Amino acid sequence: MTRVGVITFPGSLDDGDAARAVRYAGADAVPLWHADTDLRGVDAVVVPGGFSYGDYLRCGAIARFAPAMASVVEAAGRGMPVLGICNGFQILCEAGLLPGALVRNAGLHFVCRDQPLRVERNDTAWTSRYEQGAQIVVPLKSGEGRYVADASTRRELEAAGRVIFRYVDANPNGALGDIAGICSADRRIVGLMPHPEHAIDPLTGPSDHGLAVFTSVLDTLVGSGT
């Protein structure tokens, strides 16, 4: 069975739901600890949401130096799929796996709502089960979710089709270009601020629209024979 690791840092909150989403999708959820370099032979990694290390210094700034992250960066370089959700997205940006940064919401308030998104691209490791342009609703809950990048980075992301999720209707945090999620140049690393792992079953979330993120990566891994 495909093994998807979920890293727990001190202050992670959504590792439990991320592991549940992995299991719902039909894979083994493998708990990984921030202080371990051993990724336990997983085929992909989810860096979950929360407030790693209390968000001290900057969101994700301490977590990027965790031993587990050194292993993730190394494995990502060999093409291992990595998903960063919320604080996980911030960590991937701090680690240099994804460009840009996440900063304080333009309205200063912590935003917690069911957020409509458009899936801009389905040619990534984590979005292949979506229809291109599909509109989905998943929870958004963040105080520092405003995506920023310099002009040349933004042009590059847009030109290469690396904006993967975009906020629709109102922009909740002032993010550049309504950007909610992006991917790496090899399209195997995806980071997004909203929480697909909280929307995998209508019993416990606003929809089941988030589950396809986790089933997509299984297709990717089976398709590549890993």
Next chain:
Amino acid sequence: MPKPEILDPQGQAIAGALGRLGFAGVASVRQGKHFELDVDDGVDDETLHKIAEAVLANPVIEDWTVRRA
């Protein structure tokens, strides 16, 4: 400090509060961070710059300077 092109809503909120409190003439406020490091004499400027760039600041969104006091 946040780079000039990065919107600083915290600074804007402070500027607004100053106006409401009657402090006239403050056109804008930018909010940043300040770190004080107590280091051995052997720690050179190059090391301090590395610390600033790699850990204390995120060069994607922040400008930084190192000063010895």
